Amino acid sequence: MNNSKLFKDTTLIPLKALSETTLDNSLHPLSGKLKAFLQSQENTTGFISTGLKKDDYLKVIEAQVRAMLKYQNKEGRLIDPVEKTEKYYSTPCFAHAVSALVASGAIEKDNPLAISGMKALDASLTDMVNATVNGNHGDFYTWPVMLAYRLFKTNASKEQVNSWDEKLKSINIEKLYAFYNQEKNLNWILVHASGEYLRAKEGFTTVDYAERMIKYQLSNFTDLGMYDEPGNPLAYDLFARHYLAGMLQLDYKGQHYSILKHNLWKGAWTSLFVQSPFGELPTGYRSSHHIWNEAEQSVLFEIYASAYAKAGLNKEAGAFKRAAMLSLSSIQNWIREDGSGYIVKNRFPIEKKHGYERYSVHTCYNMLAMSMLAQAWQFSNGAIEEYPAPADIGGAVVTAVKPFHKIFASLKGNYVEYDTSGDQKYNPTGILRVHLQDGHPQLGPSEGIAELYSGEGNVMALGPSWKDDEGNWIYLAKFKDLEPEIKIVTESDSEVTFSVSYNFEKVDNNNLKQIVETISITDKNVTITNEFKGFEGIKRLVWPMLINDGREKTAIKQTDNSVSLYLEGKGVKWSTNFSKNINLILSNEQFEHRNGISSPMFVEFKENKITYTLEAVK
Template sequence: MKQWNRWNPSSYGWANEALAYEQQLQQSQPLPASDWTKERKVHMLSQMIDYYATHQQDNGAIIDPHSEAERYYSTPSYALAAAVLVSSGREDLLDSAAKALTHSIELLVSERTPDQHPDFFIIMIMGAYRILKSRLPEQAELWKQSLATIEPEQTYLFTMSKMKNPNRMINWNAIMLSGEVIRQAEGIAPTDTAWIDDYLQQYHLPRFTSLGWYEDGPLNRPNSPFAYDIATRYHLSVMMLSGYQGTTVSELQTQLQHGAISSLLTLSPLGELPPRGRSAQHQWNEAAAAFIFTMQAQQAYADGEVQWAGAFRHAADLTWEAIAKWQMPDGYVQIVRNHYPAEERHGYEVYSNHTTYNLWTAAALAYTLWYEQAEEIMPYPIPVELGSRTLQADGWFETVFSSVPGQQLVIHTALNDPYMIPGVARIQRAGLHANLATSSSGHQNQGFTEFSIGDIFPLSHMPAWHTQDQVWHHLAEGFPTVFPFDRDAGVDPSDGGGSYTIAESATTSDRSHLVIKWQGPLQGIDHVIATYEQSPGHIVITYEVGHDQDSEQSTQQIDHIGAWIPLFQSDGQESSVIETATQESTEVIILTYRGQQLRIVPVTPHSMITFPQEAEQVASRNGLLRGARIEAPGQRISFEIGLP
């Protein structure tokens, strides 16, 4: 039976874009064979696990070296990753993996999981159990007896029996369901899937958008982080591969297929998922994507879709590479993409933990290795490497993607979200360091995110304007809303009267033209029009602000307009050099970071470059930003970004 069916054009939101990419793919040639061999992947995983093996206690628990405690689901994650390495020939890890598994099972069945995260345990436990049971049959019988005592509605936290709230049936519940399917497949739990089908049908399938993306958060007001979209789809994909055959299997398979294509279409040229919401810029995002891309590659290859298979294979390789760049000599990875010491928690979420998110990353990569087959799939270019495109996210994701070959802009659009401010949040180009033109913005409200240094300031590529009361305003100020910001519940993007539209969009093979219009009760104006012109290595951004006809604010005069520029300042290990120079009678900004250079060139006559004190040292997940503002008289301003 054919497993890979491309997409359903009647229900997939980006069907035309996917078809256009397929046509480009058919005219492309395969890329050189990947050096991301299974041996290299096993070596990378081994380094991670060998580091944490030194932090294992006699009872099997993995202790975090910074908080000096067992945290969250670190131990079952270790058990799974170590077990996969055992299956790859690391017999020296057998006893360590078994001890971690025994301890994890004891914690789960006795309802003593660290930090109250039982729902995450079972999918890791069952993965390790499947591998180790044949090597340790006597111990496996004891494991099985303990696992048979689990009562899902009682053992786990995010169930309707405990929460009694449909809005709380979020990613935790889907993760638990995925592990329970494996427990059924192993003959440890009753095989009736009716209760699983009910959860999936009522609370999870309604969360999928037409793009196959999963909207996490309350059903009526999801906060929709991209991290928890990919994490949930990863777990549900493991569930499908583990033999789920319930009543939702067909629809779920379609949604997972659509989501994988959407992730492929939006993957950056550096193999990073888009930043939006909590847990962005955490390495485990790409680890989950590596699994999804690898499984899609295998399904497409088995069905004769060689080029699609090659594109997914290449995407998976890029995500492995994105993580590997941050692996330290000791073996662990920097869990957030900066070089600040782990104990300083810079860019961490309140729940981020060094051991937990290293080992969750290791577990997802381990599941990828466990399911990966031996076919030699030749890589093909991913979408951002072929042609140009503009993609508008649906649902509550509030993001627009604009790309030309090897280069991508990620633009956030919500005017009333202090956590994910509007404007260009990320610019990445192949061959350049991800931080050179910035990979994440500042915040107006840090929400879940903690910083060890820097000020909280809403800094992205966005317009500013100077009103007659001698005050500078900017797009991220937004406007009053009916509901106050709630980091857990999310923000309705229409709350307060704001909106955005894509006014124009046109592409050629290597150029992109995009115009976004924001409207709302902004300070002193009614709308902002932003134009983004791209070609490889070159970006021109133009902002225009104004009043709508018969507006109450039409008497407000705008005497100057500005453009905020986020400049990368430090990653905690290396600082950039930010300087200005005169180029053909125009003052320009030159940023040099890790041997690469970025240029910002004002285009509008009579422009001047300022460095406002309030944005001198701005915290971002990747480190520190410094804000520059280009200012010019009038209501329209343009500038160029030169990427070498």
């Protein structure tokens, strides 16, 4: 690591982390992998930048808010076109997104769009004062409202600013916040605490309440710097952290500054190491596959790119910048014809709500993503050049097993996410995601089949299945809480291999002793071996194939020992050299999941081991 220009006040980076000699496992559990990455980064050749710049955030934001403008009523609130009412915090996030356009000079302060943003801010503040925010979601109002206020106040009239000031002084947070003064491990509390910090920073309250709420939440951070709440959702791990990182970026130096700085720095590097080569946040429990997942990555990564640039560490800064741009690039792939986004990564009409959570709403979650991109723009240092990120280089296996039950491995653009104990509602056990360089990220697959979207009992992942004594097919995907043995076999610049072993000897009514999945990644492909121990019956492999993304059907090509899927000009091929009594079956069953409609491929065989490969094809 470059030791030059070691600033004492880099705000977000622990001083010890700026010295190579102290970058050890006591500072970060991934310190060894971090060192290896920085060494590999020095030797990378043929790296190609995304070509995206800071102003590209504004282009996405402007297209989105102009698409939403037609849904704004005369009071300034956004009325969702599907729900036919204002939903949650769409209005304050719209205000913040527009304020970034005004602050940037992309639109003039007297532009009708700018005026609509100020109306949205005024309506949001009125509802906050009256504690009449939509859906009792006041916890989510204060942060975007304060960010919008800070950007708008130099462009609004004195009378308008005075009106906003009076409202910001008059807020009763006991009535406004659904989770006022509670100690639950829930992201809502950190969201409103961050907003209260900004209210205090602007002189409208004291910082005491925010400090108390943050203190309650500190025990919910893991050794990897991740935030955990019930269900271990990966989307809300980063959701909570990006607010806190924003606080630090906006000069928080309160009583929890040191511990937050260390935890958030650890979490930033962890997020960098688990990001998909396509810029996607890993899937995991609720709210996965929403485009705001990638938007919150952009916020966090821009903050740490700027922090490292301030410290004079340009290649570290460039890695975070690269990750931010990969995240933005992912979002750009999910823009609808009117400029708004598909809020979940499928292309069904928004009226279908395919893959939505019960709380997913077109206006709200598009505007949440745009508020996040506005923050990314605010925090971005446009002078930072991209350097390779872990998503480009890989060469590592990251285990986030307790409490997130996940394994991540990648090498030179090929990537695997593995769930060691799927919750069954959202995610099965086994291989959830295989992203292949030059392939299609949703075909790999990018998600398994689970009950919330597919129906009770319908749980499948890429992985093994076997027939019990009564003739029933048993799926590894349906098991949880078996606590498998995980071995990291190889981590190098030419191969990454790990194995996951499940012991079934203590499972009732089961005639199998052990299953071992060994996963190897090279720069060419991903190779997986499934080994069945102590069982001589019929086995099969399952591959949940995405057959429809809501707009296009997947083209499928089959041979005796391979199946290739093609969508949007890109393809993924499953193949095996295994030829003994193999029976490859394309099922007619169809299951919904977040990326669209899936149909399983089954490969039946009698031997105790099968090896297969996934690779990108044209």
